[in-house]
Amino acid sequence: xxxxxxxxxxxxxxxxxxxxxxxxxxxxxxxxxxxxxxxxxxxxxxxxxxxxxxxxxxxxxxxxxxxxxxxxxxxxxxxxxxxxxxxxxxxxxxxxxxxxxxxxxxxxxxxxxxxxxxxxxxxxxxxxxx
Numbered sequence: 001x002x003x004x005x006x007x008x009x010x011x012x013x014x015x016x017x018x019x020x021x022x023x024x025x026x027x028x029x030x031x032x033x034x035x036x037x038x039x040x041x042x043x044x045x046x047x048x049x050x051x052x053x054x055x056x057x058x059x060x061x062x063x064x065x066x067x068x069x070x071x072x073x074x075x076x077x078x079x080x081x082x083x084x085x086x087x088x089x090x091x092x093x094x095x096x097x098x099x100x101x102x103x104x105x106x107x108x109x110x111x112x113x114x115x116x117x118x119x120x121x122x123x124x125x126x127x128x129x130x
Contacts, residue, residue, distance in 0.1 A: 007050035025056035027110035033066040033101035068101030
């Protein structure tokens, strides 16, 4: 199950962000496309195992599913489509460019602040780049 190694890498990033900003993590948010090679149910299972002993030990994994979007290289039509239907619905062209649907992104973490006077029950959201 490669989802476990993906969760380990994800949690390394979460730990680094949480260490500089908070005591604990209440939620981890990811976006996963159907062509990412990750099975969302297996990712959630692996997360429950991998989070043990981390600042995210009680965190919820929130998975947003990204749509598959393509652009036809012949007629330039853009559309959302099924993962196994990558031909252009407008002109029937088979040469399409994948615009989204293969991503697996850490999109945010919800933090519970630690320290004197902090309200540990009030989560705050933190985008991964901040």
